[in-house]
Amino acid sequence: MTAQPLLEVENLRIDLAVGGKRFPAVQDISFTIDRGETMGLVGESGCGKSITSLALIGLLRDPLMIGGGTIRFDGREIQNLSASEMRKLRGNRISMIFQEPMTALNPLSPVGRQIAEMFVLHKGTSWKEAERLAVEALASVRVPAPERRIKDYPHQLSGGMRQRVMIAIALACSPDLLLADEPTTALDVTVQAEILDLIRELSAAKGTAVLMISHDLGLIANMCRRVGVMYAGKLVEERTAEDVFRSPSHPYTSGLVASLPLLGARARHGRQRLKEISGVVPPVSAFPTGCRFNPRCYAATERCRAEDPAATALGNDGFVRCHYHE
Amino acid sequence: MKFRANLVIGGVLFSGVIIAGIFAPWLAHTDPVMDANLMYAEEPPGGEFWFGTDAQGRDIYSRVLYGARISLTVGIVSQLINTVIGVCLGLSAGYWGGWWDDVVNGLTNMMLAIPSLIFALAIMAILNPGLTSLLIALGLTNWSFTCRLARASALSLKSQGYVQAAKVLGYGDIRIMLTQLLPNMLGPIIVIGTLGMGGAVLAEAALSFLGLGIRPPYPSWGSMLSDARDQITTAPWISIFPGLAIFMTVLGLNLLGDGLRDILDPQARTRRA
Amino acid sequence: MNNPSEDTILKVEDLAVHFPVGGGLFGGPRRHLHAVDGVDLELKRGECLGLVGESGCGKSTLALTILGLQAPTRGRIVLDGHEVSGEGMDRKARARIAQMVFQDPYSSLNPRQTVRKTLEAPLRLHGNTATGEIEGRIGEMLARVGLRPDHADRYPHEFSGGQRQRIGIARALILDPKIIILDEPVSALDVSIRAQIINLLLELKETLGLSYIMISHDLGVVEHMSDRVAVMYLGRIVETGDWETIFTNPRHPYTRALISAIPDPFKRSRGEKITGEIPNPLNMPTGCGFHPRCPEARDICRMPPVPQLEEIGGAHFVRCRRVHELAVRNEALVSSV
Numbered sequence: 001m002t003a004q005p006l007l008e009v010e011n012l013r014i015d016l017a018v019g020g021k022r023f024p025a026v027q028d029i030s031f032t033i034d035r036g037e038t039m040g041l042v043g044e045s046g047c048g049k050s051i052t053s054l055a056l057i058g059l060l061r062d063p064l065m066i067g068g069g070t071i072r073f074d075g076r077e078i079q080n081l082s083a084s085e086m087r088k089l090r091g092n093r094i095s096m097i098f099q100e101p102m103t104a105l106n107p108l109s110p111v112g113r114q115i116a117e118m119f120v121l122h123k124g125t126s127w128k129e130a131e132r133l134a135v136e137a138l139a140s141v142r143v144p145a146p147e148r149r150i151k152d153y154p155h156q157l158s159g160g161m162r163q164r165v166m167i168a169i170a171l172a173c174s175p176d177l178l179l180a181d182e183p184t185t186a187l188d189v190t191v192q193a194e195i196l197d198l199i200r201e202l203s204a205a206k207g208t209a210v211l212m213i214s215h216d217l218g219l220i221a222n223m224c225r226r227v228g229v230m231y232a233g234k235l236v237e238e239r240t241a242e243d244v245f246r247s248p249s250h251p252y253t254s255g256l257v258a259s260l261p262l263l264g265a266r267a268r269h270g271r272q273r274l275k276e277i278s279g280v281v282p283p284v285s286a287f288p289t290g291c292r293f294n295p296r297c298y299a300a301t302e303r304c305r306a307e308d309p310a311a312t313a314l315g316n317d318g319f320v321r322c323h324y325h326e
Numbered sequence: 327m328k329f330r331a332n333l334v335i336g337g338v339l340f341s342g343v344i345i346a347g348i349f350a351p352w353l354a355h356t357d358p359v360m361d362a363n364l365m366y367a368e369e370p371p372g373g374e375f376w377f378g379t380d381a382q383g384r385d386i387y388s389r390v391l392y393g394a395r396i397s398l399t400v401g402i403v404s405q406l407i408n409t410v411i412g413v414c415l416g417l418s419a420g421y422w423g424g425w426w427d428d429v430v431n432g433l434t435n436m437m438l439a440i441p442s443l444i445f446a447l448a449i450m451a452i453l454n455p456g457l458t459s460l461l462i463a464l465g466l467t468n469w470s471f472t473c474r475l476a477r478a479s480a481l482s483l484k485s486q487g488y489v490q491a492a493k494v495l496g497y498g499d500i501r502i503m504l505t506q507l508l509p510n511m512l513g514p515i516i517v518i519g520t521l522g523m524g525g526a527v528l529a530e531a532a533l534s535f536l537g538l539g540i541r542p543p544y545p546s547w548g549s550m551l552s553d554a555r556d557q558i559t560t561a562p563w564i565s566i567f568p569g570l571a572i573f574m575t576v577l578g579l580n581l582l583g584d585g586l587r588d589i590l591d592p593q594a595r596t597r598r599a
Numbered sequence: 600m601n602n603p604s605e606d607t608i609l610k611v612e613d614l615a616v617h618f619p620v621g622g623g624l625f626g627g628p629r630r631h632l633h634a635v636d637g638v639d640l641e642l643k644r645g646e647c648l649g650l651v652g653e654s655g656c657g658k659s660t661l662a663l664t665i666l667g668l669q670a671p672t673r674g675r676i677v678l679d680g681h682e683v684s685g686e687g688m689d690r691k692a693r694a695r696i697a698q699m700v701f702q703d704p705y706s707s708l709n710p711r712q713t714v715r716k717t718l719e720a721p722l723r724l725h726g727n728t729a730t731g732e733i734e735g736r737i738g739e740m741l742a743r744v745g746l747r748p749d750h751a752d753r754y755p756h757e758f759s760g761g762q763r764q765r766i767g768i769a770r771a772l773i774l775d776p777k778i779i780i781l782d783e784p785v786s787a788l789d790v791s792i793r794a795q796i797i798n799l800l801l802e803l804k805e806t807l808g809l810s811y812i813m814i815s816h817d818l819g820v821v822e823h824m825s826d827r828v829a830v831m832y833l834g835r836i837v838e839t840g841d842w843e844t845i846f847t848n849p850r851h852p853y854t855r856a857l858i859s860a861i862p863d864p865f866k867r868s869r870g871e872k873i874t875g876e877i878p879n880p881l882n883m884p885t886g887c888g889f890h891p892r893c894p895e896a897r898d899i900c901r902m903p904p905v906p907q908l909e910e911i912g913g914a915h916f917v918r919c920r921r922v923h924e925l926a927v928r929n930e931a932l933v934s935s936v
Contacts, residue, residue, distance in 0.1 A: 044789040142874075160876055188653035189816055190892075193860035193872050215790050218819075222862030245864045252791075259794035261823035263861050267847050271823065273801075274794035280759040281789055296791075487707025491770060494666050495721040496694030505720065509711040 005032040006176055006209050007056070008072040012079075014051050014060065015067035016284050023284045024067060026052055026233045030311075035176065038203070038210040040220035040241070043230035044281050049213045052230075053179045055079075056211070057096050058086035074176065092122040095170040099182035101162035105154040111165045112138070112150020118172040137168040141198055160191035167198060174206045181213045196223060217256060218263075221245055226318075229253045232282055232292035235311075239318035249320040252277070252293045291322065299324060333585025339578025343571075347394035354388035371563050378563040380553065382543075386564060389545035390571050396546045397575060400460055400530040401523040407465030408526075409519045412472025417503050417511075419473075420480025430473065437470040443529055450538040460539050464526050472518050479511035513590030517583050524579035531572050547572050607677075608777055608810050609642035609665065609697075614674030616660050620881060632880050634660040636834035638674075639908070642778065647804060647811040649825030649842070651818065651857065655877055657834040658814045662780045665812070667693050679777055691725060698771040702783035704763035708755040714741075714766055715751040718773050725774060736773065743806075744769045745799060761792035768799065772807070781813040785820060797824060818861055822846050830854045833880060833888040836908060840915035850917045850925070852893045887920065895921055 014026040026048035033039050041049040054060050056071060058081065071079045078089065090096075098104045106114055115137050116130035125133065131150070138146035141164040154162055163183060170178055180199060184192035200223065203210045214220050220227050221241040229237040229250065237250040248254035258275035265272075279296040282288060291309050294300040303323055311319040346353065355376075371378040377386035419430035437445075446463040453459035483489060484507065492502045533539035534548025541549065547568040554565035616635040635657040642648050650658045663669040665676060667683065667690060676683045678696050701707035709717065718737045727733060738748050744765040755763055764784065771779050784800065785793040801824060804811060815821050821828060822842060829839040830853065838851035849855045852873075859870035875892040878884055885903050890896040899920055900906075908918045911926075919925075 044791055158876055188877070189818075189860045190653060190856055190873055191876060193862070194874060196862065197872070216862075217790070218864045219862045221864035222866055242865065256791060259791060261794075261797065261817075261819040262864070263819040263822055263858070264846070265819075266822050267843060274798055274823070276794045276798060277791040278795075280761065280792065487701040487703055487767075488709040490668065491699065491701065491707055491767075493668055493690070494694060494697075494699045495770070495774065496691035496724060497721075498690070501724075505712075506709055510709070 004075055006035045006037075006074060007033040007211075008070075009052075009056070010070045010072070012052065012055065012069035012071065013067040014048065014055055015065055017063040017065065018285065022067065023287075024233060025064065025284045026055075028311075029069070029235050031228055031235065031238060033177065033209050033211060036204075036207045036209055037226070038200075038212060038224040040212045040214065040224035040227045041230055042214060042217050042220045042227060044215055046232075046281050046283065047230040048233040049230050050181050053096070053181050053211060053213055056177075057090055057094050057179060058083075059090075059096075088122075091118055091170075091175075092173045093175050094177045094179065095173070095175045096179040096181065097163070097166045097170045097183045099185050101159070101166040102154060104166060105162060107154055110151050110153055111157070112152075115150070115165070115169050115172055118169055122173045133172070134168075137172050138165070140171075140202065141165070141168045142194075143168075159187055160195065163187065163195050164198065167195070167202065171202050171206060171208065175208055178203055178208050178210045179213070180210060182215070183212075184219070185214070185216075192219075199223075217244075217260065229256075232287050233284070234292055234321060236293065236322070237318070237320045239314065239320075240316065243314075243316075243318060249314060249318075249325040250293075250322050251297045251299055255296075255298075330585050330588060332581040333589070336578050336581025336583070336585055339574050340582050343394050343398060343575045343578065346391050347398045350388075350391040350395055354385075354391050356385045356388045370561070377567040378561070380550070380557075380561075380564045386550075386567050389550060390547070390567050392545045393547045393550060393568060393571060394575075396457070396540055396544070397527050397530060397572070399457070400464060401527040401575075401579075403461050404464035404468070404526045404530075405519055405523040407461070408467075408469040408522060409472050409515065411466070412469035413476045413508070413515060415469070416473035416476025416478075417480050417507060420477035421484055421499065421503055421507065427477075430477070434470045434473050434477075437467070442467040443532060446529060446533060447536070447538060450533060455538055455541050457540065460530060460533065463533070464529055468522055468525065468529075471522070472515060475514055475518055476511060479514065480507050483507050483510055514587070516590060517587045520579055520583035520586060524576040524583070527572065527575050527579070606644045607641055608644045608679055609640070609812075610675070610677040611638055611640035611661075611665065612675040612677075614638045614640075614661070614664060614676065615672045616657070616664055616669060617672045630881055633834050633883065634880070635664065635671075638831075638834075638836055640829065640836070642810050642812060644777075644810055645804070645808055646826045647813055647824050649821035649828040650812055650814045650831065651816070651821055651828060652831035653816065653857075653877060655833075655880060656831040658831050659782065661831070662699070662782060662812065662814055666697055666699055666780060694721075694776075695725065695774050696776055697778040697780065698774065698776040699780045699782060700764075700767050700771045700784050703787050704760050704767055705755075705787075707767050708763055710755055713752050713754055714746075714769075717766065717770055718751075721770070721773055740769045740773055743772070743803065745795075759792075760788050761795055764788060764796050765799070768796075768803070772803070776809075778810045778812065781811055781815075783815055783817075784813065786815065786817060793820075800824070818846075818858060830857065833877070833883065835888060835905070835918065836916075837889065837918045838916065839908075840913070844913065844915050848915075850911065850915070850922050851889075851919050852895050852925070853889050856892075856894075887918075895925055897921065 010030050012026065012029040013024050015022040016025040029052055041052065043049045051060065051064055055066055060066060066079050070077050112131060112134045115134035116127060119125045119130035119133050120127060134150055135146045138149055143149050143161060143164050157165065184195050187195060199210065212220060212223050221244060224241050227239060227241050227244045228235050231252045237253050244253060245257060248257050255275060255277040259277055261274060277296055288295050290306050291304045294304040297304065309321050309323045311321050312325060313319050377390060380386055415430045419427040445467045449463040450459055453462065489502060489506050492506050530539055531548030534546040535552040537552065539548055540546035550568040551565055557564050614635055615637055617631040617633050620630050620632050638661060652658050660669060664671050678693065683693060715737060718740060719733055722733050722736060737751060741748060741750060746762065746765055758766065785796050788796060797820065803809060813824055825842045827841050828845040829836050830851065832853050838845065838854045845854060849858055855870055856873040859872055861869065863869055871894055873892045873894060878891060884891050885901060887900045887906050890900040893900065906918050906920045908916045910916050911922060
């Protein structure tokens with residue numbers, strides 16, 4: 001392991017262009033991921049977590065574009081790479097799994113071929129060899145009878161099986177970084193548990209770093225060492241998973257933790273009224289000035305409405321973006 | 327709202343035809359049927375006869391104006407009949423499903439397999455030529471697209487939560503179809519209806535051209551064209567102006583239909599003030 | 600469960616819903632999908648019953664059958680003392696007893712109707728025609744769900760997801776029903792909005808004396824809201840009991856697997872996880888439906904017949920042949936949590 005982090009994101013901004021105007025959908029995003037580390041991004045729909053991950057893998061499409069900042073992968077800036085250079089990286093060193101595997105898999109091609117393609121494309125193996133590797137890859141994601149399954153088309157598989165195939169494709173070339181965007185949201189809980197275990201085990205075995213994205217704070221905390229909490233396009237807090245739950249600093253994070261009916265809470269403490277966060281998530285075109293959480297914050301002051309808080313370092317490698325953090 | 331060229335041009339053309347039809351008695355220079363005067367037969371367009379005269383010396387400008395009445399009546403009424411038939415069959419078939427759906431599907435496929443103009447020709451051959459027969463013939467032969475659309479919309483809409491909610495609230499089937507399904511499929515149906523109206527105008531012209539629609543001396547654009555066949559080289563204006571009228575009307579309706587398709591989206595609708 | 604007492608508002612007995620699959624002209628042999636397969640259920644006045652299970656377990660079909668949107672193949676449903684076998688009861692009479700709140704607040708509101716129209720039409724349909732009275736009722740209902748009177752003249756697309764769900768709740772309450780079926784009432788909402796809706800639902804239950812059947816896969820929400828819980832697997836109830844029993848002393852291996860599958864934010868293990876996926880309901884396993892995935896399955900579990908729902912104490916029912924054998928180990932697990 002080298003001292004240099006695998007991924008360094010600095011002041012990333014992503015713009016949304018609508019009707020000639022550009023809105024910063026994501027702003028001031030900075031974080032690093034070390035080799036083999038798992039990090040999570042949590043936030044609600046529209047907070048910018050998914051487009052952040054798309055920017056990392058060079059898949060932003062109109063009307064979204066990178067508006068500034070740098071993305072350094074393995075010491076090399078990749079935000080301005082050409083399409084062909086990005087393609088070499090994608091699937092090989094950075095790969096991604098999505099929420100709905102059905103839309104990410106090619107419906108007209110057997111799954112075995114789609115896995116084998118990765119080896120042919122990135123490792124230059126022969127198709128014959130690639131097919132053997134594809135069977136191995138399917139076996140590694142615990143698909144039963146992989147020799148037969150490679151001939152199946154995506155629609156013949158269940159949601160959980162499709163997600164396994166996606167993971168097999170994503171991890172085929174032992175990438176350095178895996179981006180997982182809500183990989184289990186469409187799945188049943190028992191299947192989710194298996195898929196999460198699979199991601200955990202395989203990434204550990206291959207030394208792959210994982211950036212996990214979800215709206216489910218409990219899941220992120222369970223899967224990741226560090227957690228970044230996003231709200232309205234900004235990273236408002238970044239901590240270890242433990243700290244986020246035990247001593248959340250940002251009012252949004254603490255509000256979120258207090259609003260969750262966590263399994264086991266009622267049995268331990270009795271039924272308590274859930275804390276509510278008032279208001280709704282603002283749309284990109286109407287982000288408030290100052291701290292973006294101020295209209296919903298119970299402790300907002302004039303300063304919060306006027307001045308955008310800078311990131312304040314917290315003890316043991318974390319930060320919070322709040323004037324009056326707890 | 328941004329400027330929509332197709333909607334505006336289509337709207338202008340179509341309203342032009344409507345105005346021509348409604349105000350024909352005031353705009354026309356002569357009576358389209360009675361004022362034949364062989365003295366002025368086949369006059370080219372000019373100061374007195376804007377569009378020229380035909381073989382019987384009738385003012386083509388006046389006849390084209392009155393022709394708009396027939397074309398519009400046929401277009402609007404027959405398409406209305408088509409839409410009502412198509413929506414009733416398609417909506418109920420999609421909502422109820424089962425054997426009724428099979429019956430309606432069979433009927434629709436049959437209608438689609440027979441060219442509608444041939445079918446209309448057959449009906450006209452049985453009935454006496456005339457406006458009423460024309461309305462019946464064209465009104466019964468062109469509902470299959472509307473029916474398919476209504477059925478497909480009903481199929482996708484009936485699983486929506488608000489349709490389920492209406493059932494849970496105790497609504498009857500007919501009420502659900504009319505209050506929950508119909509308003510939500512109206513947009514595309516209006517589009518199809520507008521496009522179909524253009525088709526009906528064309529079909530009327532074709533049938534009248536073939537002598538099975540509006541009979542001379544009443545001024546239908548199709549029968550005018552039919553009359554003008556022999557003089558197409560010697561007096562081209564006799565065919566050009568009714569032809570142009572058909573062209574403008576159908577083009578207007580098609581543009582209007584396209585424009586409506588763009589705006590009739592429930593999400594785009596804002597608060598009714 | 601045989602004495603229909605005064606405070607039972609809903610009783611379901613041996614309810615089954617089978618769907619024919621295939622068949623017809625070219626469909627091959629006709630088979631039956633057992634979506635709901637012999638469910639007994641009782642809902643008390645003022646109670647919230649959590650209905651838990653994964654996709655395809657039959658919980659939604661069960662709800663639709665109770666509401667009369669799906670005809671049962673066999674079984675009895677008694678709603679507030681009235682026998683409603685299948686679609687026997689008048690749709691309108693049923694509507695005044697049981698209502699539903701839907702999962703997706705976007706597709707569950709008619710985009711072409713204002714909030715007022717959405718709330719007014721059911722009142723008129725049910726014979727309430729005095730305009731003043733209707734106005735009053737709509738105003739009262741909007742206030743109850745936390746909306747302003749001027750919201751009445753807006754269309755659904757002008758509201759956020761949370762507000763739409765409030766409208767959906769108002770619509771369910773407008774006929775003054777006694778039972779509300781909540782179908783995943785918060786899972787389509789933003790995380791920061793869920794607490795608002797959960798709190799609202801609990802308040803309404805208290806103030807209006809409502810009874811809920813809540814379908815959810817989110818066990819945290821179920822634990823928080825339910826008085827009793829029923830766990831379904833492959834069309835059958837496999838375990839039912841009061842919430843505390845189910846969450847602190849689950850006895851069916853499937854219930855235990857469900858609970859252990861929820862990721863714990865503090866990375867503690869919640870017990871053994873299971874593998875495999877839900878079998879195709881057209882190809883039901885013999886014996887206990889859960890045996891192909893059950894870590895505790897033995898030969899006896901694979902033999903027909905289907906195990907019975909057995910009371911193991913304190914209104915706690917479990918459908919497992921080995922429940923007594925496994926009891927000893929269960930005790931150990933509970934004390935470690």
